Amino acid sequence: MTQNSFDVAVIGAGAAGLNAALILGQARRSVIVFDNGSPRNAAADHMNGFLSRDGMNPAELLTIGRGEVRKFGGEFHDGTVVSVTRDGEKFSVELADGSKIQVCKVLVATGLTDRLPDELEVFGERWGRDVLHCPYCHGYSVRDQPLGVIAKSAEFAMHQALMVRQWSDDVVLFLHRITELSSEDREKLAARDISIVEGEVVGPVVEDDRLVGVRLADGTVVARSAVFVGGALTMDPNDAILRAFGAQRAETMMGDFVTVDMMGATSVPGVFAAGNVVDPGAQVIMAAAAGAKAGAGINMMLTNDDLEVALALRS
Structure with missing residues (x-):
């Protein structure tokens, strides 16, 4: 780092953090990421649904993004932020090495x-390859294959299950530990030719480093090439910094998340x-x-701060 004071700290260098840093750099703000x-x-080897970047490896996107941010003066620090x-x-950002x-x-x-x-958890070994969470991210890549869905x-x-059906005519819903499925829901699945498999799932069946089936507790193996587990996941936001500030939160279908306005x-x-x-x-x-x-x-917000300072200097 060439300095210890910046306009903005961006914590996290994924697509959101890098695009924010790019906007701020082009606005001639000093930024550290x-x-x-x-x-x-x-774990994914490509992205889907990103205009002009469809099929690109996610790591390549981040590498390109870092280069673009650096063009506009953005700096990077590869390490963990301990606290803010x-x-x-202003704010003080403390790093793992004790510097601020x-x-x-x-x-x-x-x-x-x-x-x-x-x-x-045993399915985690196949995460991002043939154990998937988002049909929009991965559905096209496994189109027309025997697919499974596991939910909680x-x-x-x-x-x-109804969403995944868009990408394949052969979809199986594993009830796993779901104890009740209404007759109305069963009718909807039947209308879309989605099969229901009763019984608890115990793990994947893998041959030659690819998923070939899902094993049930009774030993039955249901042949599948990919399984969607988005409905079985717990999604834990990495929001310790926001929690420490007491940021307002709200309960959503996906869990408890910090709320933001339309500008973040x-x-x-x-x-x-x-x-x-x-x-x-x-x-x-x-x-x-x-x-x-x-x-x-x-x-x-920084523009408004600059204005206040300028007006104060004139008074």
Whole structure:
């Protein structure tokens, strides 16, 4: 780092953080980006649904993004932020090595951590390859293959099974530990030719480093080439920094998340958030767009601060 004071600290260098840093750099703000090197989509080998970047490896996108941010003066620090505290009118960012950086505004773009339930952790070995969470991210890549869906509730099961059916005529819903499925829901699944498999799932069946089936507790193996487990996940936002500030939160279908306004501002003045840390359903392109909005929102707040200082100097 060439300095210890910046206009903005961006914590997290995924699509949201990098796009915010790009907007701020082009607005001629001094920006430092912190990154611990653990993006949510690290296991995926490509992205879908990103205009002009469809099929690109996510790591390549981040490498290109870093280069673009550096072109406009952005700096990077690869390491973990220990804490962010208010320091008068500014913020103090403490790093793992004990050093501190002073900034005017903060953007938290630290993403989330996907957690499978204990009994399904064994599927994590195939994560991002043929054990998947988002049909829009991965559906086209496994189109026309025998697909499975595992969820933790009837609501999630119906949502994802009916969605996955768009990409394959051969979809199986594994009830796993869902004890009740209404006759109405069963009729909907039957109408879309989605098969229901009773019984608890115990793990994947893998041959030649590819998924070939799902094993049930009674030993039955149901042949599948890919399984969607988005409805079985617990999505834990990496929001310790926001929690420490007491940022306002709300319960959502995906869990408890910090709320932000349309420009990414939290309830804590000067603290913004963007990407999966506040929006678990955001694909890469959505996270990037949220980062762009947050960058613009932060720049507007800094512009107002600059005006106040200028007016005070004239009085």
